[in-house]
Amino acid sequence: MAKFSTVFVCRQCGWKSNKWVGRCSGCDEWDSMTEEKCESAFKHIRPEYDIESPICISDIKPVSKLRTHTYIEEFDRILGGGIVAGSAVLIGGTPGIGKSTLLLQVCQKFSEQDCLSLYVTGEESTAQIKLRADRLSVTSNNIFLVAENNLNVILEHIKKIKPKLVIVDSVQAVFKPELESSPGTVSQVRQCANELIQISKKTESSVFLVGHVTKEGMIAGPKVLEHLVDTVLYFEGEKFMSFRILRAVKNRFGPTNEIGIFEMCQNGLREVKDPSEIFLSRTHNLSSGSVIISCMEGTRAILVEVQALVTRSSFGMPGRKVSGVDHNRVTMILAVLEKRTGLLLGGYDVFVNVVGGVKIEEPAADLAIAIAIVSSFKDIAIPGNTIIIGELGLGGEVRGVSQFDSRIKEAARLGFENAIIPKDNTKDTSQIKSLNMIEVSSLAEATDKIC
Ligand code: TYD
Numbered sequence: 001m002a003k004f005s006t007v008f009v010c011r012q013c014g015w016k017s018n019k020w021v022g023r024c025s026g027c028d029e030w031d032s033m034t035e036e037k038c039e040s041a042f043k044h045i046r047p048e049y050d051i052e053s054p055i056c057i058s059d060i061k062p063v064s065k066l067r068t069h070t071y072i073e074e075f076d077r078i079l080g081g082g083i084v085a086g087s088a089v090l091i092g093g094t095p096g097i098g099k100s101t102l103l104l105q106v107c108q109k110f111s112e113q114d115c116l117s118l119y120v121t122g123e124e125s126t127a128q129i130k131l132r133a134d135r136l137s138v139t140s141n142n143i144f145l146v147a148e149n150n151l152n153v154i155l156e157h158i159k160k161i162k163p164k165l166v167i168v169d170s171v172q173a174v175f176k177p178e179l180e181s182s183p184g185t186v187s188q189v190r191q192c193a194n195e196l197i198q199i200s201k202k203t204e205s206s207v208f209l210v211g212h213v214t215k216e217g218m219i220a221g222p223k224v225l226e227h228l229v230d231t232v233l234y235f236e237g238e239k240f241m242s243f244r245i246l247r248a249v250k251n252r253f254g255p256t257n258e259i260g261i262f263e264m265c266q267n268g269l270r271e272v273k274d275p276s277e278i279f280l281s282r283t284h285n286l287s288s289g290s291v292i293i294s295c296m297e298g299t300r301a302i303l304v305e306v307q308a309l310v311t312r313s314s315f316g317m318p319g320r321k322v323s324g325v326d327h328n329r330v331t332m333i334l335a336v337l338e339k340r341t342g343l344l345l346g347g348y349d350v351f352v353n354v355v356g357g358v359k360i361e362e363p364a365a366d367l368a369i370a371i372a373i374v375s376s377f378k379d380i381a382i383p384g385n386t387i388i389i390g391e392l393g394l395g396g397e398v399r400g401v402s403q404f405d406s407r408i409k410e411a412a413r414l415g416f417e418n419a420i421i422p423k424d425n426t427k428d429t430s431q432i433k434s435l436n437m438i439e440v441s442s443l444a445e446a447t448d449k450i451c
């Protein structure tokens, strides 16, 4: 009988300590230590791997069919053109966002191409999955369901059924009985994920691991989990909105920062192929403080509405509340507005919001945010047929932006007539004739021209 002693392991970096500490010495993270059984006790239960000799790179046979398309375009695109055989994908998201729904729909698409899928559910019963399947009209003989938490049994099922697609919902619910720690702990999650990935590489089946997220929105469990898998996807969305955004944050076989947009409907997730149209509500009749910007999400340009509201502050401390954009960026824009255009907002509360629950991280939205604030302050509406693009420097200068062409083309496609653009980008505007380009080189010049 092995003798167990307790160790404390950091959830973030795997650093170990004999006693509990409030702050990890490995990565300086607070409250990240979790109690586990000592690792020396696990030595004898390492899986046995076949020893393979190294092979010459030119002798390696290419996989006959590397990618399988799901024909869910939004999903295929963020994976880089379909699911790669033998790849491991981790998909995280808050409860109820639609992870299980999406993966069941992927199983259906796989089965339509005569590929077997195995859906392992560790949290719901097979009857519950069947209920969801009925709602999604998933009725295929190529999809196998099993409610199982024991990793050894799951591996046996994979070996027996030889599916092309394995879904493990969720990786935190699976456990390896030989490990003493309970399901969901760092060593359980790491070991189970590792063995599932090993078997998928060997059998060339693709494995999707559903991961819980912590209250900060990160995938729970060890950070190393994200290193083990080939692709990490996050499924995001506002609880009270039906739109869902699937975002690739790591992808060994495709682009990152690409997003796929879905809408949760009565019978499952529907792709949203023209996102600009859903994020723009009333383009031709904007109130003061609203502007339209053209921002890039991966390789795609999306037009979204940014709103600002400036109201007189009732307290000594003016409030700044933002949603969908970086708080620090808005603070910087307010400082530039004050210094370079003389707009004094010290006695005003400022609210900035991106419509539709989109998050804008790029600096190309700076000028638009600044104009929205000025527009609300002066109570002058910006025409709804105008888009604004440009990065702001601390000197109040408007700087050029990357992927300018795609942004402008999207605006032209949707029938916009005016574009406020940085002077630095004007050399790229020759092909687009339908847009009236208003070039600006500084914030003061932009506010003079527009409001
Ligand atoms: P689910 O896939 O169970 O979420 P997760 O696995 O991420 O926890 O989705 C659950 C939510 O989606 C639930 O609130 C019901 C809703 N839903 C629909 O609106 N339409 C549908 O067709 C389905 C299957 C679920």
Ligand code: MG
Pocket: 099, 100, 101, 169
């Ligand atoms: Mg689920």
